[in-house]
Amino acid sequence: MKPFLQGENLSKRWGELLLFENISFTVFEGQKVALIAKNGTGKSTLLDLLAGKESPDEGTITLTNDVRIGYFEQIPALNPNHTVIEEIFETDNEKINAIKAFELALAKNNQEEIAAISSKLDELGAWSIEVEIKQILTQLKVNFLEQKVSQLSGGQKKRLALAKVLINQPDLLILDEPTNHLDLEMIEWLEAYLEKTKSTLLMVTHDRYFLDRVCNEIIEMEDNQIYRYQGNYSYFLEKREERVQMQQATVAKAKNLLRTEIEWMRRMPQARSHKAKYRINAFYDLQDKASHNFRDNKVEMNVQSARLGKKIVELEHVSKSFPGVKLIEDFTYKFQRFEKVGIIGNNGTGKSTFLNLLTQTLTPDTGTIDIGPTIKFGYYRQDGIDFDPKEKVIEAVQKIAEFIHFEDGTKMSATQMLTRFLFPPETQYNYIEKLSGGEQRRLYLCTVLMQNPNFLILDEPTNDLDIITLNVLEDYLKAFAGCVVVVSHDRFFMDKIVDHLFVFEGEGTVSDFPGNYTIYRNKVEEDQEREQAKAKAQNQAQEKVQAKVKTEEKGQGKRKLTFNEKREFEQLEKDIPALEQQKEELEEAMNSGSLPHDELYEKSLELDKIKTLLDEKEMRWLELSELV
Template identity: 75%
Template sequence: MRPFLQVENLSKRWGEIMLFENISFTIFEGQKVALIAKNGTGKSTLLNLLADKDSPDSGIITLTNDINIGYFEQIPNLNPENTVLEEIFESDNQKLKTIKEFELAVSKNNQNAIASISAKMDELNAWDFEVEIKQILTELKINILDKLVGGLSGGQQKRLSLAKVLINKPDLLILDEPTNHLDLEMIEWLEAYLEKTKSTLLMVTHDRYFLDRVCNEIIEMEDNQIYRYLGNYSYFLQKRDERIEIQQATVSKAKNLLRTEMEWMRRMPKARSHKAKYRIDSFYDLKDKASQKIKEENVNLNVKSARLGKKIIELENVSKSFPGVKLIENFSYKFSRFEKVGIVGNNGTGKSTFLNLITNSLQPDSGAIEIGQTIKFGYYRQEGIQFDPKDRVIDAVNKIAEYIYFEDGTKMSATQMLTHFLFPPETQYNYIEKLSGGEQRRLYLCTVLMENPNFLILDEPTNDLDIMTLNVLEEYLQAFAGCVIVVSHDRFFMDKIVDHLFVFEGNGVVTDFPGNYTVYRNKVLEDKEKQEAKKTANVSKEKPKNTSNKDTEKRKLSFKEKREFEQLEKDIAKLEDKINTIEEELNSGNLPHDKLFTKSEELTQMKTQLDEKEFRWLELSEWEQ
């Protein structure tokens, strides 16, 4: 394998904070690499350096043969004045430029331009590429091509930015948290796409199933050291534990030896002989090794929760709609003590509305919601909290409480609590505006749990939290002496936490599924396969052969049935012509994205009609004319 990207002795400081110093690693062609590190250690900064969006303080980044890099950033860098279509095709890629010209010619019905550009499309072999582009846009639900980028929501802009990067087919694909703002179906599609792509991949993600299935190597950045693991996430966990054990044993051994050497140093006369110099030098090396800290800092989340009474939350025939949209209809449920519920469903099916209903932020159109007197909500919202950026970290915690009480009766100061949340004393007086996105989310989580809730609502808690924090949060939630509702696109997190799911199916339907996300998804796929098999069986079903029995003897067609038989022949011929026409249009590459989707649906409907008519024709043809 040839090296695509080489990093040598790279260093970067953010104000007074040293993010990383003298780190080195190489990415080889064809590798799919994940970068793992704690929040605030400079993961996004490192990706910005590799993508030439920023400059290092020192060190060298070498790209082999000027390879093409595609970079998906956490904050999209798009032109708000462009339409979605213009933004997608804004590229130096010759094929993309030609496809853009073709799409514009089609939209203006310029036949001369269509003819000349079609020849160029043939020459560049761009037709298949155009079909792939439309598939990517369809999977990421980008179907408003004439809308201005500035008018899109944050999630839509993120998906547009991701589509733009994938469409350009770079040699090296750099992705910073690509699964944020994607629903579960999109994540599964992207997972399959990246598994098949020939692009070399470097990715930061908190989605452990995604990481496990896509990446074949992991780079861990810790304490200005780079550790490489030639395997997936499961392999990484095993080898990381082994590495830490070896380091701990080495430091422990060095400390024991240091005690002996310190005694010798104290006994040495001031005028030390030349012979002992090597041992003195060795002492200082040993002292450095013994003073190493194995930073296995875990977030201590065993915060005391308020007492939970018998009555939790009871919903009876609750309905909620907005103009033209039915979100929840006649939903009833009684929450039990200590249960943990996951919420899944496509965007716009009512998940956030449900959370607002049970917290009294919204009132139902009909039905009743009763909340127990002892219930104390802790609501971790997707949009986060608006900290005062000029506040210091310690100020944000002191506004809630100066002391935090734990289940065992002990208490902890705000400073100690922040230290447990991986904010060491030297960073507690930093301004919040200097924190990374992940550090701000961790601080927000700290403030939610400090209020001693007994009913936790977590809306996309995994976004922007590092994997180390997520592991500890999962352990806390499993032992949490209260109720939990989780809305998350992180399948690993959901599988580990929830006992059952509320599935928001759309049009007001909410079902209670007994199992975690993986069980649910497997059931959905199994049901889909059964439906497909049933449909195939119905289509291929043939009339049983006639026997000599009188009951199975052929009968003559009635006048009405003869007319039906003749009409069926005409209908079948017309449907076959229409299907052939649509298939030609779909394969031509001339259709704009919105028409492609419409025509695909139309084709499916027509094929279903054809199957039904052909089966009826076969049935009538068995009888005497």
Template identity: 65%
Template sequence: MTPYIQAEQISKRFADYMLFENISFTIFKDQKVALIAKNGAGKTTMMEILAGNDEPDSGIITKTKDVKIGYLRQNPDLDDRLTVLEQALKSDNPALQVVREFEKAIKHNDHQAMEKLTVQMDELHAWDFEVKVKQILSQLKIDNFDQLVGSLSGGQQKRLALANILVNEPDLLMLDEPTNHLDLEMIEWLEQYLDRTNCTLFMVTHDRYFLDRVCNEIIEIDQNQVYSYKGNYSYYLEKRQERIEQQQASTEKAQNLLRTELEWMRRMPKARSHKAKYRVDAFYELKEKAGFRRREDNLELSIASSRMGSKILELDQVSKAYGDLILIDDFTYKFSRFEKVGIVGKNGTGKSTFLNVITQAIPADKGTIDWGQTIKIGYYRQDGIDFNPTDKVIDVVKNIAEVVTFEDGNRMTASQLLTRFLFPPESQYGLIEKLSGGEKRRLYLCTILMQNPNFLILDEPTNDLDIMTLNVLEDYLAAFDGCVIVVSHDRYFMDKIVDHLFVFEGDGKIKDFPGNYTIYRNSVEEEEERAQAEAKALAQAKEVKTTPTKPKQQSQKLSFNEKREFEQLEKDLAKLEEEKTSLENQMNSGELAPEALIEKSQRYAQLKDELDEKELRWLELSEKA
């Protein structure tokens, strides 16, 4: 196996906090590896170090010569002045550079440049790259190729950066949370794309289905040590539990042995100098092993919700549109107690708008929204993190309440609450700007839940949270004594939480589906397969009906119809060759307008396919002539 990147004994400290220490691992060619660790353990920092954008405090990073790396950051650094297509084509790849220059020549109507670049496009087979770029952008729901990068949303910029990296076809693909800002359809497309591609993959993601289906190795950083698992996410879960149980059993065994050794070591001081040195050394090793305590910083979410009455939320013929874009059309629904609803649909179909309408953050165009008097909303917004970076962590909670009183009468100070949310006392006086993305989201979640809501509205709550925190949040929501509406692209999360789905189908249509996401997706696939089977059967029936019956024995010589076809083919081939020569002269003349040049180029590609097909048929008939 060819090693692409090797990390040897690398360590990194952030201020007074050790992210990781003496970590070693290797990424080999053809591996698809995921990095798993808790928030704040340095996953993104590790990616930056491997990509060459940061340096470890100690240790060595070795990269195989000429390995081409494509790195998708959580927050990509793009050129705001470029158009979408120019940014997507930004590359060291000669073919993509020619495509980019060709697009620029068309934009500026530079006939001389177009004439020169057309030849280079043919030589480098760059027409295929141009088609591929536009296909990937379309799959990622970016259709306006002339739009300036600076006018795109953060999510669109992330998708554009992903498109640019995929088009470049690197040897090693490094992705930091690639599924953030993708809808479920895009995630499934990316899953299939990465599963098919031959590139080596190293990524950080919290999407467990994505991990399970794409990766064949998991690297976990846990308690400043690195563990490698040769398998997907399901295999990792099984083997990780075995490792933890073995560690605990080993600690218990060491503690039992330590009692015997301790008695031996406490014998008379005079005798101690005569003890074998190897046994004294073994005692101290045993003492260290017996004293091992696995530090499980598990998030504890046991906050009670406020009591709710019989009336929850009633929507009657609610509609919302922006001009001709209809997002919600005459939607009526009455919520029941303890209901947990998932919202799915393509980006732009109105999911976040729906949440803002029902919370009356934006007004509906028509219809009524009636909340029960006992309902207390906790709204976790996708873009709701609005902390002052120079504030201290504890100040964020104290600004809401110094002491939190829960529904069951229990009281908790701000510091105690933060400790429960995995912010130990020593970190509570640190600045917000020093927190990782996942830690900021965990703090934001704390500020929402500490207000004792009984109706939770969660818009993409899983972004940037580590898998361990997600598991605890899922258990909390499953037992939550209230209503939940959740918008999420995390299919695993949705499957564990929701009872049914609101499926946003576009044009304001919202379908109520009874089941979780996997059940819904399976039903969609079954419908698609049924439709394809019916279409295939219909096509076959038409073919049988229209196809003439062939004679039982066919002559080896040309039939009358084949002779006529053979003669016609000779005429067609001559005409096609003339057209091909004419097109080549026109494209090389430099006199064509940009639109005409593109049209001629497309016809030229079609013409070559027609010639190949007719020449092959001519050869078949000529053998019988």
């Protein structure tokens, strides 16, 4: 394989903080590589070095001649004075510049230019690229082409920057957390796009389904060493566990041997002649090996929640709109103890509005929201990080409380809490401005839980958290003795945490789906396939009947219904309305918000059976109706 990009003996410091030292690795043509490391170890900085945005303190980076790099950064570098379309087409790619000229000619309806540029596009063979550009812009919902970049929201800028990188079709794509600020449909499209692309890929992401389905190699950066895994995320988990166990066994063996050597060093100082120096040197090497700790630094988040009473949160006929936008209409639901709900839906369908209604930041237009007397919300907002960068880590937590007091009378100090969140005592007095984005999010999560809530509301909690922290957060939430409502585009996270989903479908409709995200997606795909099969069968039935009628008209005339067919037709006219009534009643019960989850699940299975039976009877009715 041809090497595209090579880093040799790379080191980088940020002030006094050593990010990484003396690391080396190569990315080869055609590979799809993910970089995994704990927060604060310099993943984004390393990508900056490889993309030529920064220089290493030591070491060399070699890029193979003529390899074009496309770099998607967490904070996009865009020209605020450009319109979106100007920013998209700011490139030295000849084909894309020709497409830009073609789009401008179309906008002006300049037929002469359209004809001339069409010929050039034929010569360059660029028509397929034009189709792909439109597909990328459509899928990422970049439909604000005449707007100034300076007027865009943070999410719009991220999507624009991603579209710009993909459109340029570089040889090497470097992507830093590409799924942040994308909704679930966009993520699934991007996943499929990157699976098919011929571009070589190097990316940092915490989306584990993404890693599993897109990547064929994983590079792990740990303790200033690089470990390579020739496989996807599932393979990485298996092989990493094997590596850690082997290293732990090596450390255990070294510790046993070290005890013997310590005795020798203590008892026999007279033996330390020139001949024994090799053994003394070996002792210090052994001491270093035995002191190595290969355990994962896990975030211990076993914080107890405040007591939860019988009444949780009850919503009765809640509606909320803004001028020209209906977000929630006539929504009723009673939360039960310890339930965990996921919220999904496209951007702008009312997810954040719903969270703000729950916490009474907003008031409903109609309906009531009744909060139980024991409820204590903990609200992790997507944009809630608001630390003073000159403040110390310990000060940010102590402002909330010096101690957390639990129901059983125990308490935990701010220092203990921070230590459990991977902020050891020596870093607790560092300034917040020195923390990475992921470390700041972890600190923010710590401050939310420090308030000892029993009803957690999490709005995109997984952005910028490393995979190790995510695993522990998931374990914590599964064991959390309270209610959880979470909005997340991380499908793996949702699948592990939630019992059921509130699906925001737009136009004020919110439905309750009994299952996790993957079950929901499978159900949606099955429904789509059923509808397509139904439409196809109906067309075939109509064609079949029409052909039969024509044949009979040519012969003895149109065939009439037999006695049995007539009875069947009459029965179908009774069965179909009855099934439609059952279907309507089931849907109404499932959307009432009053069913327990086991009953909700049973009713969803019953609804599937009724839909299938209804489809069959409708098709048979259609076939017989042609003969009436």
